[in-house]
Amino acid sequence: MNEKALSVAYEILNKAAAVCKFLFFSRTGLLLLCGGLFCWLALCVVFACIDRKRACAAAGKKFHFIELILFFIKSAAGKLGLLATALPIIAGVLIAASVTVGAQSVIQQFKTYAEASQRVAELRTVVKNLERQTLAAEITVTARTTGNDGRPLTSCSIAFYDDSTGGNDGQPVHMQNIVIPGKEIYVASIVYNFDYSEIAAGEKLNLCIPYCIHSDLVARKNGIPLECHNQQSIPHWYVRSDSDIYGIAPDIFRQRVKELTVILSDTEKCRSEGIRSEPFGCTIHKETAIGDTYSLYIQQTGGMTLKKNSVF
Amino acid sequence: MKTLLIVGLIVCVLSLGCFGARLLKAKEAARLENTVRNLQETIVPVKFSVLKRTDDSLTVELHMYDLSGREVGSTLRTLAGSELSVDFIVVPFPNEDGGLHIAFPYRLFTEAIAPADGIPLVDLYNGRDGFPAVFENGVFTTSFARKSLIRVYADIRNGVFSDNSFGSALHEVSRIAEFRTGKVYEVHVHPLKGGMEIH
Numbered sequence: 001m002n003e004k005a006l007s008v009a010y011e012i013l014n015k016a017a018a019v020c021k022f023l024f025f026s027r028t029g030l031l032l033l034c035g036g037l038f039c040w041l042a043l044c045v046v047f048a049c050i051d052r053k054r055a056c057a058a059a060g061k062k063f064h065f066i067e068l069i070l071f072f073i074k075s076a077a078g079k080l081g082l083l084a085t086a087l088p089i090i091a092g093v094l095i096a097a098s099v100t101v102g103a104q105s106v107i108q109q110f111k112t113y114a115e116a117s118q119r120v121a122e123l124r125t126v127v128k129n130l131e132r133q134t135l136a137a138e139i140t141v142t143a144r145t146t147g148n149d150g151r152p153l154t155s156c157s158i159a160f161y162d163d164s165t166g167g168n169d170g171q172p173v174h175m176q177n178i179v180i181p182g183k184e185i186y187v188a189s190i191v192y193n194f195d196y197s198e199i200a201a202g203e204k205l206n207l208c209i210p211y212c213i214h215s216d217l218v219a220r221k222n223g224i225p226l227e228c229h230n231q232q233s234i235p236h237w238y239v240r241s242d243s244d245i246y247g248i249a250p251d252i253f254r255q256r257v258k259e260l261t262v263i264l265s266d267t268e269k270c271r272s273e274g275i276r277s278e279p280f281g282c283t284i285h286k287e288t289a290i291g292d293t294y295s296l297y298i299q300q301t302g303g304m305t306l307k308k309n310s311v312f
Numbered sequence: 313m314k315t316l317l318i319v320g321l322i323v324c325v326l327s328l329g330c331f332g333a334r335l336l337k338a339k340e341a342a343r344l345e346n347t348v349r350n351l352q353e354t355i356v357p358v359k360f361s362v363l364k365r366t367d368d369s370l371t372v373e374l375h376m377y378d379l380s381g382r383e384v385g386s387t388l389r390t391l392a393g394s395e396l397s398v399d400f401i402v403v404p405f406p407n408e409d410g411g412l413h414i415a416f417p418y419r420l421f422t423e424a425i426a427p428a429d430g431i432p433l434v435d436l437y438n439g440r441d442g443f444p445a446v447f448e449n450g451v452f453t454t455s456f457a458r459k460s461l462i463r464v465y466a467d468i469r470n471g472v473f474s475d476n477s478f479g480s481a482l483h484e485v486s487r488i489a490e491f492r493t494g495k496v497y498e499v500h501v502h503p504l505k506g507g508m509e510i511h
Contacts, residue, residue: 281483
């Protein structure tokens with residue numbers, strides 16, 4: 001109930017502050033106020049002149065132009081004098097308006113700070129949730145043939161896993177098949193080093209997002225993009241089941257992970273959001289043989305490892 | 313009977329010799345493992361600087377250092393492309409199961425150059441008796457340690473890689489962050505954690 005009352009009071013304060021800001025602290029508002037005052041003054045003086053002229057006419061006197069001017073000046077001075085007596089009230093209104101605007105601004109700043117702190121705390125928890133070693137994918141060399149140009153062609157099947165399905169104990173959440181010239185497979189990734197980051201809270205953290213696969217014979221710019229994001233644009237291996245998320249509500253976790261992956265892809269945005277990271281690329285590579293399966297792990301310390309799976 | 317006794321004696325002596333040799337080797341291996349564990353937490357084998365960039369090429373100066381920080385090799389190259397990659401071969405050492413990793417500078421390439429066409433670095437630090445000079449002046453002082461490292465280095469130079477070794481290339485991603493021209497970057501290798509970073 002108290003919270004509701006506070007919320008209503010804050011809304012009223014917001015609206016009052018908006019009106020005060022417009023009237024007393026904006027050019028349009030001040031022009032409107034001055035215009036209104038001028039109109040009131042002009043109307044008062046004009047009506048006074050008309051009344052005076054009528055009174056003169058009723059008395060059978062002629063109301064001369066010079067008299068009109070003098071009466072006009074006298075009326076205007078009288079009204080200005082009336083205004084001067086109302087100066088304390090005007091000052092009071094101005095002070096009240098300033099206090100309203102100031103109070104609203106301070107409360108707003110506190111709210112923004114509290115929201116930013118909560119957001120940073122949530123991002124910090126998100127990074128803590130993400131920083132453990134995770135199986136991202138399994139790459140199986142399914143065939144090796146020779147291309148028309150005589151170069152070896154390697155066919156690979158890439159199975160992506162997300163943590164909510166239990167890594168390699170579960171089923172892959174996405175499969176990608178590729179054929180690429182060469183024998184050595186290169187997996188390129190971007191590593192975000194949060195060494196000095198606000199969200200790392202003084203600890204060294206790295207997040208790693210693989211983005212393309214190429215080979216010893218294929219340059220990175222001609223590589224094959226990895227289909228490693230789910231429909232919500234979150235890398236598969238950063239998807240967690242509700243029971244695996246700690247210290248943060250699952251919905252907020254997912255929302256913040258998505259936000260983090262968007263922010264991380266833009267250095268300028270990183271800076272503007274107060275998140276400092278030192279991104280660099282890291283590509284791991286290994287010569288492969290037909291039938292071999294390699295597990296691609298995202299490491300807790302950042303970066304990746306590619307481990308050959310063995311039967312035992 | 314006498315012959316049998318002599319044969320038995322010889323077998324005993326040989327067995328003892330083999331057991332002793334195995335024990336000695338195990339002891340040497342354990343010492344070597346301790347040696348690697350004594351490596352600094354962070355090694356800086358490579359520093360580089362992008363001297364010049366054009367729309368389709370970059371000029372890079374790269375220096376290699378031993379464990380005491382003494383320069384052991386350098387190269388100045390212009391490469392086609394805009395994203396420099398400094399490639400290393402990471403080898404579990406002293407054995408396949410070891411959680412310790414040592415990194416050998418291997419080659420330079422870019423996003424526009426296929427790695428196989430890159431510039432090899434591996435011969436630039438070939439030291440005395442084939443010892444990799446980037447590991448000189450540090451903890452690899454025993455004969456066993458040096459021989460082990462010479463063997464691994466020779467394999468890498470010959471393109472022979474063990475099952476547990478892998479390549480790791482650090483590079484820039486121009487859409488996010490590129491190396492600033494003129495700034496000297498250091499490659500930090502963490503043998504204990506097995507990671508590498510650019511600073």
